[in-house]
Amino acid sequence: MVRTGRHFLQIPGPTNVPDRVLRAIDQPVVDHRGPEFAMLASEVLESLRPIFQTRGSVVVYPGSGTGAWEAAIVNTLSPGDQVLMFETGHFSGLWRQVAENFGVQVEYLPGSWRHGAVPSEIEARLSDDKNHSFKAVMVVHSETSTGVTSRISEIRGAMDRVRHPALLIVDAISSLASIDFRHDEWGVDVAVAGSQKGLMLPPGLSFNAISEKALAASMTARLPRAYWDWKQMLAPNRSGFFPFTPATNLLFGLREALRMLGEEGLPNVFRRHQRHGEATRAAVRAWGLEILCEDPREYSNSVTAVLLPEGHNADSLRKIILEHFDMSLGAGLSKLAGKVFRIGHLGSFNDLMLAGALSGVEMGLRLAGVPHQDGGVAAALNSLTAAEGIRKPVPSLT
Numbered sequence: 001m002v003r004t005g006r007h008f009l010q011i012p013g014p015t016n017v018p019d020r021v022l023r024a025i026d027q028p029v030v031d032h033r034g035p036e037f038a039m040l041a042s043e044v045l046e047s048l049r050p051i052f053q054t055r056g057s058v059v060v061y062p063g064s065g066t067g068a069w070e071a072a073i074v075n076t077l078s079p080g081d082q083v084l085m086f087e088t089g090h091f092s093g094l095w096r097q098v099a100e101n102f103g104v105q106v107e108y109l110p111g112s113w114r115h116g117a118v119p120s121e122i123e124a125r126l127s128d129d130k131n132h133s134f135k136a137v138m139v140v141h142s143e144t145s146t147g148v149t150s151r152i153s154e155i156r157g158a159m160d161r162v163r164h165p166a167l168l169i170v171d172a173i174s175s176l177a178s179i180d181f182r183h184d185e186w187g188v189d190v191a192v193a194g195s196q197k198g199l200m201l202p203p204g205l206s207f208n209a210i211s212e213k214a215l216a217a218s219m220t221a222r223l224p225r226a227y228w229d230w231k232q233m234l235a236p237n238r239s240g241f242f243p244f245t246p247a248t249n250l251l252f253g254l255r256e257a258l259r260m261l262g263e264e265g266l267p268n269v270f271r272r273h274q275r276h277g278e279a280t281r282a283a284v285r286a287w288g289l290e291i292l293c294e295d296p297r298e299y300s301n302s303v304t305a306v307l308l309p310e311g312h313n314a315d316s317l318r319k320i321i322l323e324h325f326d327m328s329l330g331a332g333l334s335k336l337a338g339k340v341f342r343i344g345h346l347g348s349f350n351d352l353m354l355a356g357a358l359s360g361v362e363m364g365l366r367l368a369g370v371p372h373q374d375g376g377v378a379a380a381l382n383s384l385t386a387a388e389g390i391r392k393p394v395p396s397l398t
């Protein structure tokens, strides 16, 4: 089929890469041991701190988010260590697997995939752990497979109330630069992130933000590590260099993306994502469909997972939407396969892109014969204009 116009990439990452970032990447490769590179890396490493809301170090790996998951584990833990994790969805399960592959003993508190990690359950389990056997609490902030966020500040509060010394390790892969994430204020010890979501870059870079406490833990942690070793990375980083060949051109892109985020201002970035999250949810409600996330306090402003009515397959709907409207939506993962589709509304995104994406969904629902009410797009437009205060909400015509 001949395609015209731009493809709509509405998966919850990789996200759309702004033209400014594409242009920045499109440069001749520089010497990664030369002065131009040192200036680039120094600027990028410094500008990343406010994005994580930390004064501490951030390391950048050529690698996907899974690599940064592994880095968080191998730098802080020893074989046989116990950690506490909460089942939030597909990604918490994969992260658990990485830890177990390294011989870490994971206690995995069960969850329904429809709510975030429960702070009171974490508190209860930690308060039973009188010997402080748990070396880390590992939580996914925005569970991309479900569109549910976990309340990290409340989890930190729970850990503090029982005075548990475990490290707090957080996957901020689909929250960083989209949903407020406060590394220092929330006492996060290691944050894990990737380039392909709120940072508006192609896949290929991943990150660890590291607290002093995590750095101290890394001095005695005994899991084997080489490529991911913070110590090997932090020493050359001080003068703007890497211990191996860095992803030079992605770093050009990262510099531009960080400048763009700086120009917009982080609070505005979060507000933009919130508006788009709210408008998307308004559309889903107007369609009469169910948002997977059950607790409004835990809605993710990066991604909305939508449940299809019994007897209707979300993958068939996605296929129709791709074929007819050239839009990619996120698939349901593992136990949600076929049951949900996910609308990504993060990264380089604006009101009209959202309106277009939701129009594609509404037309797809019609073509696929999924029972729904019209008016989702109108509800989203009302939400956008009401929140923006441009004009009074207009009543839906349907």
Ligand SMILES: Cc1ncc(COP(=O)(O)O)c(C=O)c1O
Pocket (backbone or CB within 6 Å): 013, 064, 065, 066, 067, 091, 140, 142, 143, 144, 145, 171, 173, 174, 194, 203
């Ligand atoms: C929350 C979360 N964690 C981890 C990952 C894994 O990252 P990657 O696929 O870049 O290895 C993803 C990927 O989408 C994710 O959304």
